[in-house]
Amino acid sequence: MGEYLVWSVDAAADIIARHAGGQGPLLPLLHDIQASFGHIPQEAIPQIALALNLSRAEVHGVVTFYHDFHEAPEGRHVLKLCRAEACQAMGGERLAGLARDRLDLDWGGTTPDGAVTLEPIYCLGLCACGPAAMVDGELVGRLDPVRLDQIIAGLRAP
Amino acid sequence: MTRIFVPRDAAAIAVGADAVAAALAEALPGATIIRNGSRGLAWLEPMVEVETDRGRIAYGPVSVADVAGLVAAGLLCGQAHPLCHGLTEEIPFLKRQTRLTFARCGITDPLSLADYCAHGGYRGLERAIGLGPDDTIEELVKSGLRGRGGAGFPTGVKWRTVQQAVGPRKYVVCNADEGDSGTFADRMIMEGDPFVVIEGMTIAGVATGATKGYLYIRSEYPHAIATMNAAITLARGAGYLGADVAGRGAAFDIEVRVGAGAYVCGEETALLESIEGRRGMVRAKPPLPAHKGLFGCPTVINNVISLASVPAILGKGAEFYRNFGLGRSRGTMPVQLAGNIRQGGLFEAAFGMTLGALVEEIGGGTATGRPVRAVQVGGPLGAYFPPALFDTPFDYEAFAARDGLIGHGGIVVFDDTVDMANQARFAMEFCAIESCGKCTPCRIGSTRGVEVIDRIRRGEGREKNLALIDELCTTMKLGSLCALGGFTPYPVLSAIRHFREDFGVAEQETT
Known part of the structure; x- marks a missing residue:
């Protein structure tokens, strides 16, 4: 698989900013976060929630509902x-x-x-x-x- | 310059089409290699075609190791070779079809708008704009087109409801979350003729007053996603999408949304939730999506094949389309022959062929050469049919009358090594894995179903547990919010009814 970015608040903020204005942006945003970092880091959840005016529970609920999203890195x-x-x-x-x-x-x-x-x-x-x-x-x-x-x-x- | 066609369809790529295309390009630097869609003859993939003055000649299945021999034998002139099947159009599997929706698939370059228009593309939109919304919808109603996703609801009636609904905005949503095993028609048309999907969505927008379309494609289809995104960009660049569609004053644009591996999102209301950025939880109906759909606005939500059939219907007229088929099943259905089948692939035909003809005559029986024991029609939520029911005509009502469904048109063939109790267990297990969890019959019932079937397979209280599974299935059928819990009983009960002997064996392995 490709090389992933090391977690950083700034990198995540850039990704979030690309999606925050769209309609129903959460799924495309999570796909982008995962494509960049290789998984959905725990630290990203509150940051996404704040930006999209959602609760952390709502974002966590979406991440865990879909089989594609995973919260820990996968194998190489x-x-x-x-x-x-x-x-x-x-x-x-x-x-x-x-x-x-x-x-x-x-x-x-x-x-x-x-x-x-x-x-x-x-x-x-x-x-x-x-x-x-x-x-x-x-x-x-x-x-x-x-x-x-x-x-x-x-x-x-x- | 001689043109050689090597499909870019995911099924062809999965069996080596990219490497074959590269080897041909190297061996024949003078030829033009076009990456077309698939003709749907999956057992011949990668199927290479050469354009000659006699027509296109097919070779397949071609591997990289075959390329040198093919070139030496005179591939460029369509010469004989053990892999040669003669004129593509004369191959019986293709010749027996009636291709309306898939008319261009495999013939054109999927990403050439010029090719698309040269083969009848955008005539449907042109006619729809000329007719105006009311007559366009009337034409669709007259055609008899019913939802090809599985529910079979009349498409024109749905559009009329949205057209008459009042809302601040309206949406067109194309459901490309084709998760049913044994189906790949949506994938093939998106990869092989993407503009027809765009044209169908655009006609829906123009007819109902919707200005924005979402195309929700499952993440398991990366090639379809890439092809549709590229086609949308091309259509926008040529003025077929945007603020002034085809220069005729209507605004319509399309955005691709990618799913995230949840089967239940193929259910229309779960799909809408997913686009809105939530868990794919099914909504209770009413309100119907036509009244209150995406972001609370009136929404047309149709399957890919329903929308991809619209341009041909408008282009050739409702009468032409409804003259195919029988009863209340009008037009054609792209049937997908899959699983353990000798000649698998996509077979578009008028409704009415028997299941046996499709499996035995067209499909040629099993790939393993063993007898056919069961076929599952309509995906994981469809019933299993034994050969004794092979006289069932492929038609919505005929299948319903035999406690089955045609669903999205997939037929999965199993040979006599299949353990039907295991298949029934899998149906419950799959429902448990994919349940959105909103309603109890589906969420809990599926898990209890696995346990009860395990007990039957272990030989514990067989009669009592068979009665229990029957009762559980009734509860799931009547009490579930959507087709996932509501239709899981189809494979389970049909397996029990038609293959009872598989449920009587004691001491069987349960995993």
Whole structure:
């Protein structure tokens, strides 16, 4: 994944300023904060709340509602495997089991060396060429155990 | 210069289209490579097409390793090769379709406005402006178009309600939160023909008096987001969006909003909450979004395919469109063949083909070559059908009569290795993961549903627990605020009804 900014109030203020005037700005703003810092830092919550005239609870509620937003940094690489029906029909769950074994992780976990985070995803719209995955934002279709092993080995490499 | 087409569709990219395009560019420096949308023949992706004087010739699935051989065999002249499928238009999967909504998808350069207009683009808007709002909406009502997102509500009636509603501003919201597994029509049209979505939204704006459109795309679709943003910028630059649309005096502009991984935001009121910057909690209806929608203003909210069908309806006329289909299901439906299927992809056809014809004749049965055991129609909230019901015609009412739904047109095929009790459990589990939590039947019912199915699978009080799951499903169906809790019973009950044997096995693994 890309390099992220180190948390700073000023950098966050710049991002907030870009969105504060818009209609319903909270989701685009949170996407931008996460794209910049790699996650939604705790310190950002009161700052966003103040700027948008919301309570901290409201901002926290939004951050925790959506699966995309996370409050802690992820691994250097993120492997998302589709667990939805069309991929299940093509052996997706077997691949999911394989990935969890190889990485010794449950869903949402990160390897101790911080290399890989494993996440479930429910549909990438690649349902006619499943099983599907997203590896650091890149799409992979027609995944099979051999290819998955190669991907995991690549992600674990220092 | 010979033109070679390599799709930029996410499904093609996921199986290597970018690398194939790069290899072709290197091997054939004299050719022009166009990154088109997908034709929808997913099993042939990456499908490379070459323009010849006979027409476009298709090759696929092409990998980087095939490129040298293809070039040596005479790819540029459309010569024979084991991967060659002849004229694209003659491939049976494509030839049997009626492409109205997807007429341009895969044929044009998605980001060429000139291409779009040369292939009939913006004729619908032109006609709508000429007709004026009342007659435009009347035309849409006459066409019989019903919401393609799944609910099947008449689109024209919805527009008329918004047109007649009074508010300080009005909005058009395009629902591109296509979260149903087995569906990808919205993604394909956004990536393959983005201007048709823009034109459809613009017609909705002009007809109802809305000046601002939001296009809410799920974050799982990065390519669709990029393509739509690029197309909106191009349309704005050419005067098709902005203060004076097409030089005809109406103001309309579109902003893309990106979702954040919440399935329930595909429900229209949760989607509106999400745009407003809140948790995607479902709103109680009434008030309808048409009266009090986004930011409390009258709002047209339609699925991508509904809006993308509007330009063709206006351009060719309501009569033309309604002559396709049957009963109260008029026009065409982009059916998506997915899961364990030999020839998967997008198949647009008039309503009325049977489920069996779609799965067996068009789709060619399973990819694994094993017998088809079940197909789920209409996404995670749709019913499972056994082959015994393959005579069901693809039509809103026919599916409803058999306790199913066509939803957004996705068909997911499973072979005989599927464990239907596990699929029923997954339906409840998915509902529990994605529930917004506002209503109790959905929030609590889904978790209890997982537990009860686990007990059935372990063989504990099978009959008693099957009766309990039936009762729970009735509560969820009648008591949930939206389709997430309300329709989760469809896959669960259909699995139990049609695949009862899968629920009788004791000592089965439960994870």
